[in-house]
Amino acid sequence: MKSADLAVVNCEQLLTCRGQIPKRADALQDVGLLEKACIASYKGKIIFLGEEKKLKKEVRLEEDGIYIDGTGLVALPGFVDSHTHLPFAGTREEEFVLRIKGYSYQELAKKGLGIQTTVKATRQASKKELLSLSLNRLDSMLLLGTTTAEAKSGYGLNLEDEIKQLEALEELRKRHPIDIVPTFMGAHEIPEEYRSRKNDYIELLIHKILPEVKEKNLAEFFDVFCEEGVFSLDETRKLVRAA
Secondary structure, three states, X not given: OEEEEEEEEEEEEEEOOOXXXXXXXXXXXXXXXXXXXXXXXXXXXXXXXXXXXXXXXXXEEEXXXXXXEOOOOEEOOOEEXXXXXXXXXXXXXXXXXXXXXXXXXXXXXXXXXXXXXXXXXXXXXOHHHHHHHHHHHHHHHHHOOEEEEEEEXXXXXXXXXXXXXXXXXXXXXXXXXXXXXXEEEEEOOXXXXXXXXXXXXXXXXXXXXXXXXXXXXXXXXXXXXXXXXXXXXXXXXXXXXXX
């Protein structure tokens, strides 16, 4: 008999999402649904999925284990959010209507909107302020079922503020239950002070900021905004190879 430190019983539905390969087309309809099912785990690893009578035969809940009655509930795997910009200040609600009207990113940028608006606010914010804003966002994400999130920098666009964002992410990883995967995205946009000197900014990223990020072990991935008016395909290749 297996030992468990967590048991969730009487789930109305359990979505297992079983399978070893990504699904597509009609296969996406198969979510591995089990009715009136139970889950048991031990030290964070699922050890049982199935009916309660089988659970009682195969699994023993430890004396200090957690028992949850799932009556009326649906259990499903946590969502993985693979693209977020978590530690930032300066939301841009006014751009939402413009995007609906069909304005492109380039048109917003010409109006002084877009990424640069958030860059200015993020540079002005302290790391403590970024932490507070980000913790609130993470709490909301967790309530909606997200358990893992990739999180990018990219609203500092200089050494000091990119490191500030990434250090905030490092602190968030220690303080919040959501698993955070940090990505360095200093190549998110060309900062205003380098607008006419893009090559100088690329050199700054490659020879100054990237080495600092690596030395401090602040990111697992690197990202570039490869887009007309931002970084070209050749520039993206150069940056990615350096990373």
